[in-house]
Amino acid sequence: MKRRNFLAGTAAAISTGFASSFRPDGCGFVGSALAAGDGDGRKATLEQKFADFALSITYEALPADVIAAAKRVLLDTLGCAFGSVGSEPANIAETTIRKTFGDGDTATVIGYPRSASVEGALFVNGVLVRSLDLNDTYIGTEPLHPSEVLPTALALCEENGRTGRDLIEAMVAGYEASMRVNDAISFIERGFHPLCAASYGIPLIAGKIWGLPRQAIANAVGISGARGFTSFVVNSGAISMMKAMGLAATAADGVFATRLAAQGFTGPSGTLEWLASKMKPAKEGFAVDLELARYRLPRVAFKRFPIQIELQAVAEAGASLAAKIKGRAQDIRAITVETYPGIIERVADPAKFKPQTKGTADHSLPVCLAMALLDGDVTVAQFETDRWRAQDVMALVEKTSVKPGESLIAKLPKGRGTSIEIVFADGQSLRETVEVPEGDAERPLSRASLERKFMNFAVPVVSKAGAERVMSLVDGLQQLKDVRELTRALRGTGKQNPA
Numbered sequence: 001m002k003r004r005n006f007l008a009g010t011a012a013a014i015s016t017g018f019a020s021s022f023r024p025d026g027c028g029f030v031g032s033a034l035a036a037g038d039g040d041g042r043k044a045t046l047e048q049k050f051a052d053f054a055l056s057i058t059y060e061a062l063p064a065d066v067i068a069a070a071k072r073v074l075l076d077t078l079g080c081a082f083g084s085v086g087s088e089p090a091n092i093a094e095t096t097i098r099k100t101f102g103d104g105d106t107a108t109v110i111g112y113p114r115s116a117s118v119e120g121a122l123f124v125n126g127v128l129v130r131s132l133d134l135n136d137t138y139i140g141t142e143p144l145h146p147s148e149v150l151p152t153a154l155a156l157c158e159e160n161g162r163t164g165r166d167l168i169e170a171m172v173a174g175y176e177a178s179m180r181v182n183d184a185i186s187f188i189e190r191g192f193h194p195l196c197a198a199s200y201g202i203p204l205i206a207g208k209i210w211g212l213p214r215q216a217i218a219n220a221v222g223i224s225g226a227r228g229f230t231s232f233v234v235n236s237g238a239i240s241m242m243k244a245m246g247l248a249a250t251a252a253d254g255v256f257a258t259r260l261a262a263q264g265f266t267g268p269s270g271t272l273e274w275l276a277s278k279m280k281p282a283k284e285g286f287a288v289d290l291e292l293a294r295y296r297l298p299r300v301a302f303k304r305f306p307i308q309i310e311l312q313a314v315a316e317a318g319a320s321l322a323a324k325i326k327g328r329a330q331d332i333r334a335i336t337v338e339t340y341p342g343i344i345e346r347v348a349d350p351a352k353f354k355p356q357t358k359g360t361a362d363h364s365l366p367v368c369l370a371m372a373l374l375d376g377d378v379t380v381a382q383f384e385t386d387r388w389r390a391q392d393v394m395a396l397v398e399k400t401s402v403k404p405g406e407s408l409i410a411k412l413p414k415g416r417g418t419s420i421e422i423v424f425a426d427g428q429s430l431r432e433t434v435e436v437p438e439g440d441a442e443r444p445l446s447r448a449s450l451e452r453k454f455m456n457f458a459v460p461v462v463s464k465a466g467a468e469r470v471m472s473l474v475d476g477l478q479q480l481k482d483v484r485e486l487t488r489a490l491r492g493t494g495k496q497n498p499a
Helices: 003-016 046-056 064-084 088-101 118-131 146-159 164-184 194-210 214-227 246-262 271-278 309-325 341-347 365-375 380-384 391-398 406-411 447-475 484-488
Strands: 332-339 400-404 418-424 429-434
Touching: 046 164, 046 194, 046 214, 046 271, 064 118, 064 146, 064 164, 064 447, 088 118, 118 146, 118 246, 146 164, 146 194, 146 246, 146 484, 164 194, 194 214, 194 246, 214 246, 214 271, 309 332, 309 341, 309 365, 309 418, 309 429, 332 365, 332 406, 341 365, 341 400, 365 391, 365 400, 391 400, 406 418, 447 484
Parallel strands: 332 400
Antiparallel strands: 332 418, 418 429
16 A cells, blocks of 8 residues: 555544544544553653553633743744745655645645645745745753744644634644653763654654544654654754755654554554663653643744854844944954854864855854844845855855853853854954843843844745735634634745745
8 A cells, every 4th residue: 555545534534533442421532552651550651651642732821921822933934934935945845745745735834825644734834934934933951942833833724624712722732742841851961962852752742633532642642752862963064055954854754653543553662761861871760750830832932033053142143243343344353152052062163163055054143143243133045145155254254263152151150141252353342242142031032123033034935915814823723713714825826936
């Protein structure tokens, strides 16, 4: 049987046939070889606890700030996706999914006129969300972009005609599970990408939307978690287009894992515990906080600039200094940047001083700072037009040095701030310090800034009226009887304009 036929068959079973999978008392799951679970007195596995966590999330019980945060991240994420419509990575992905997942028409591809299969749509939409490097970030043990799970929730809710409240529940389940895994263990320390955390959130989204029983969801988490390892090489050295598809591929795989589990396919338990104990550095006392009351969603940071989250303070400080050095850039003798050792390791390694790709440039501290100093801002257009390669930019890069900021570390040990000193040829100097960048959870992006960011990217794709309608639908998401009212508003006209 061809894979696309299998996927179609399982989708049909999931959408229409679950009622026959249960006994009248709702306890049975026919034809499966599911693990026995803890009904015989055995302790629940972590996978089962994840399932319980997802099934316990209800719109009615969600705090108001969590619901508000969910709508904010959805608007920001859709804006990021609109901004990438027509880009090379997105166009390649949009063409390729039809050869891989078939010509389905059940889910919207944001900004494109043709619908696709669920897996196809969530993959392309995931690429769209990530491409600009402008989507939200959660800082646990390391930076994570939880918004990349939203395309899965959107596509599956659209396919199944779910309500806006169902979408909010699924978003919260996927977001929270991914962030709590991120809090519990460092993937980077073990050579993997933080996006691996989402392999535990994606099955919860699918299982919740499809109404799967606890043990099926647990099996899906086990299958997805065991397969969800992406090497950190994706973000190392010369960064390629794969940066944009890492979590999108994990999401497609996680949905497939959930389809398998829905049909009775069993999965392993202890996948995270195995990682914690077998992969160096070993972590003793490993645990994931699945207490519902401690929501992380309101702690998500938004980006003002389309660059790595740890460069937001650098760009803000550079933009502030730009007016003060106007006309004097050629007189700069040295630029000294103080920040945190971990940040230096990720965005100021030797490859970042001589980037060869756009993906490396938007992760380069010296390049992003130079553009901010020269142009007063860091924008998508600068990367699309290769501004980062310009002679005046590279001239400042060569004058830049980076070192740990002792005073910053002493005041905010886990911060993402920076202090920049510019010394001119005549000995004069300027200094700018940004301890907490705009958009951080401690200094949230204002509603006006969020709307401006969204409209800048959405209007070229769906028009001003269309963008305002999307914004209105997101604001009233809890009132939507069918998410397809929103997804219809996300379709493009076929005249995409690269960012």
